[in-house]
Amino acid sequence: MAYYVCIKPAQLSLMRASNVLLHCLKQIRTNTLSQSSSALYFVSNGKGKSLILSGSRCPPCRFFSSGHSVRSERNPHNRNEKAGQLTTRRSPSEAPTVSTAQKVKEAGKDFTYLIVILVGLGVTGGLFYVVFKELFSSSSPSKIYGVALEKCRAHPEVIGVFGEPIKGYGETTRRGRRQHVSHVEYMKDGVKHMRLKFYIQGSEPRVEGTVHLEVKENPTSGKFEFCFIFVDIDTYPRRSIVIEDNR
Amino acid sequence: MEEYAREPCPWRIVDDCGGAFTMGAIGGGIFQSVKGFRNAPIGFRHRLRGSANAVRIRAPQIGGSFAVWGGLFSTIDCGLVKLRRKEDPWNSITSGAMTGAVLAARSGPLAMVGSAMMGGILLALIEGVGILLTRYTAQQFQNQIILGEDSGPFPPKDSSPQKGYPGYGQYQ
Numbered sequence: 001m002a003y004y005v006c007i008k009p010a011q012l013s014l015m016r017a018s019n020v021l022l023h024c025l026k027q028i029r030t031n032t033l034s035q036s037s038s039a040l041y042f043v044s045n046g047k048g049k050s051l052i053l054s055g056s057r058c059p060p061c062r063f064f065s066s067g068h069s070v071r072s073e074r075n076p077h078n079r080n081e082k083a084g085q086l087t088t089r090r091s092p093s094e095a096p097t098v099s100t101a102q103k104v105k106e107a108g109k110d111f112t113y114l115i116v117i118l119v120g121l122g123v124t125g126g127l128f129y130v131v132f133k134e135l136f137s138s139s140s141p142s143k144i145y146g147v148a149l150e151k152c153r154a155h156p157e158v159i160g161v162f163g164e165p166i167k168g169y170g171e172t173t174r175r176g177r178r179q180h181v182s183h184v185e186y187m188k189d190g191v192k193h194m195r196l197k198f199y200i201q202g203s204e205p206r207v208e209g210t211v212h213l214e215v216k217e218n219p220t221s222g223k224f225e226f227c228f229i230f231v232d233i234d235t236y237p238r239r240s241i242v243i244e245d246n247r
Numbered sequence: 248m249e250e251y252a253r254e255p256c257p258w259r260i261v262d263d264c265g266g267a268f269t270m271g272a273i274g275g276g277i278f279q280s281v282k283g284f285r286n287a288p289i290g291f292r293h294r295l296r297g298s299a300n301a302v303r304i305r306a307p308q309i310g311g312s313f314a315v316w317g318g319l320f321s322t323i324d325c326g327l328v329k330l331r332r333k334e335d336p337w338n339s340i341t342s343g344a345m346t347g348a349v350l351a352a353r354s355g356p357l358a359m360v361g362s363a364m365m366g367g368i369l370l371a372l373i374e375g376v377g378i379l380l381t382r383y384t385a386q387q388f389q390n391q392i393i394l395g396e397d398s399g400p401f402p403p404k405d406s407s408p409q410k411g412y413p414g415y416g417q418y419q
Contacts, residue, residue, distance in 0.1 A: 126375075127372050127379070128375065130379055135337065165332055175266075176262060177377075
């Protein structure tokens with residue numbers, strides 16, 4: 001037979017806690033003592049008493065008792081106890097029977113947690129799906145933007161106007177991020193089309209350009225093909241450079 | 248200010264650093280006030296004092312570590328923009344991972360890999376939220392955009408410019 005005592009030190013004043021400790025220590029001289037950061041465990045030798053000082057940060061108190069398996073406890077009785085109260089109870093031979101109401105309560109709580117976890121997993125999975133689609137799918141706006149930017153960089157007239165290292169960016173957000181490329185998708189004659197718009201800038205100072213492009217889905221292969229790519233120069237000698245026009 | 252609006256990059260580092268500090272200080276302050284209140288000895292005055300103490304000690308620390316994260320992240324992001332000459336979601340994901348790795352550099356290579364993965368995943372999630380938000384706003388915009396019959400800025404196979412075709416605003 002083993003006894004245990006559960007004290008919550010955080011809810012006791014320091015003086016009383018130490019008194020309780022001394023009292024407990026006096027009671028169990030024969031027992032061995034192990035200590036963790038948030039709780040004190042008294043390990044009983046099976047014949048003596050077992051004492052647990054549980055910190056407020058370790059909700060499941062652990063009981064050690066040779067001959068019995070170590071079990072962790074989620075005892076609803078402990079929650080109802082008044083703060084700082086020293087309780088002694090027989091365990092584990094006379095485990096209190098759990099009433100149906102408490103079982104229902106526990107089940108309800110577990111179910112709520114399950115729902116929360118599932119919702120969290122679902123949201124995370126959805127976000128990952130969106131991100132991976134955006135990054136790796138060949139029909140995503142950012143992928144098309146990358147391909148079109150490479151085409152602009154390779155075009156000699158664009159290089160001549162803008163200067164060699166050409167950089168591309170999308171719409172500027174309020175926080176100074178420019179990685180979102182403005183795009184619109186629409187259906188025409190049953191074929192999916194997408195229009196994109198992004199900006200380029202080269203080493204020439206004060207020369208900026210806007211790239212307009214349209215892609216349409218190839219009905220047989222399902223891949224997007226360029227309909228046109230135009231570069232509009234936004235600064236003074238305004239003109240347009242046609243990079244590709246497959247219409 | 249005009250220059251700032253045009254080229255966000257070097258200034259964005261300061262901006263992000265300050266924003267992250269504020270975020271960390273406020274969020275950490277709220278969290279620590281609750282924690283300090285709960286951990287203090289019994290009695291309302293003690294609890295209030297414990298709460299205030301915890302906020303005073305811990306909130307600036309949390310803000311500081313947030314600021315380090317934000318500043319390093321933004322610095323690497325700007326470096327990547329400069330290197331790749333392109334701005335897309337890859338930049339921020341890579342720089343999130345690199346920030347995690349750099350900040351865990353003192354705890355060894357294994358911790359660096361773990362921290363880098365955490366950073367990358369976190370930033371990927373944030374990017375996902377951003378993409379979803381822009382898509383959502385784009386759908387609201389789309390109803391207003393009426394595309395013209397002409398499917399481009401020029402009549403087909405003709406390179407004479409024709410400016411200002413209808414309905415071609417900023418899609419977002």
